Amino acid sequence: MARLFALIPVLLEVASIWIVGELLGPLATVSAVLAGAIIGGMILAKLGRAFFADLDKTLKSGEAPEGPVLRAVCLLGAGILFLTPGFFSDVLALALLIPGSRALLAPMVWRRMTFTGRTTTNRQPRWTGRPNASSSQSSTILDGEFKDVTDDKDPTGLPPRREE
Numbered sequence: 001m002a003r004l005f006a007l008i009p010v011l012l013e014v015a016s017i018w019i020v021g022e023l024l025g026p027l028a029t030v031s032a033v034l035a036g037a038i039i040g041g042m043i044l045a046k047l048g049r050a051f052f053a054d055l056d057k058t059l060k061s062g063e064a065p066e067g068p069v070l071r072a073v074c075l076l077g078a079g080i081l082f083l084t085p086g087f088f089s090d091v092l093a094l095a096l097l098i099p100g101s102r103a104l105l106a107p108m109v110w111r112r113m114t115f116t117g118r119t120t121t122n123r124q125p126r127w128t129g130r131p132n133a134s135s136s137q138s139s140t141i142l143d144g145e146f147k148d149v150t151d152d153k154d155p156t157g158l159p160p161r162r163e164e
Helices: 002-024 026-061 066-083 088-097 099-113
Strands: none
Touching (some): 002 088, 066 099, 088 099
């Protein structure tokens, strides 16, 4: 059943190419498909530069990066859909480029992207600090010396940021 469901987008793409080919002719149809692929490539090329610049600006302002990440996911999806031959995928790609449709998709996309924090596992730790010791009885103690190498001038102890 899943294989049959996966065939639906392929059939829609073939049907859209067939219909547009009947209306516009073969040369115009091939040109339109190539134009869609070129637009998709341009979107994907621009995405990398714009995404990281926007993400950096958002993180420096102290805000959550939901907006830039959602925008990047939508633009990436639009670029991939434009690269896909056919016109049905191009219509979906155009919908992803419109900010209003992104606002409608935002809750669904963000819910898929966020992590719930719940895990279930029955695995025990592989190393407990002592051979043949149960995890409830083990403790690991490390003995050593350290030397403080932080600079007295910077109270955070972090290296200076490189400005570009």
